[in-house]
Amino acid sequence: QKEVEQDPGPLSVPEGAIVSLNCTYSNSAFQYFMWYRQYSRKGPELLMYTYSSGNKEDGRFTAQVDKSSKYISLFIRDSQPSDSATYLCAMSGGSRQAGTALIFGKGTTLSVSS
């Protein structure tokens, strides 16, 4: 079993739809959870950052972490064509020291049509 599982999609939705992206993981030591957005032929950019369990909201984006189920989600409300990208989940263990490797999911490719 891979440490982080993410459905690669592709996921196609119409403009204005609510999008739900998910990752599951197996390592209970993970405490830091991130979502990165990667446009085609570009590097990933940080979208959301969550420590431990709970919800975090930023504009149209909401990140949820359920550590008991080892499941994290990213919700996008009122999706826009500009949201079309690959979304990568990433997570790491409890160390606050650099070099604790981020473990990435494979990414889910999202396409929002106008």
Next chain:
Amino acid sequence: DAMVIQNPRYQVTQFGKPVTLSCSQTLNHNVMYWYQQKSSQAPKLLFHYYDKDFNNEADTPDNFQSRRPNTSFCFLDIRSPGLGDAAMYLCATGMGEGLGANVLTFGAGSRLTVL
């Protein structure tokens, strides 16, 4: 704007011909990382520098080397590229400790093609 710059954005090389990719940062971050990302796959950490301390991942092939001459610059050397090394190479930076240690800033990537 503070950022991470990678050069070249696109590199074409022949099988076995050495390649060097560069990364520079204006964020003054302690840590610089090199990731390899193949098509439709998760980025895979190759190694990182914490200041001048080099940290190699256990499964990174010997074909891959890195240099960090100063805080701002880091290089990835691929000594004898094979067809399987064709990928996007991502440089990232991060802070040395604290909550920010887990937050990385990525460059736009260097896409390597091996003929």
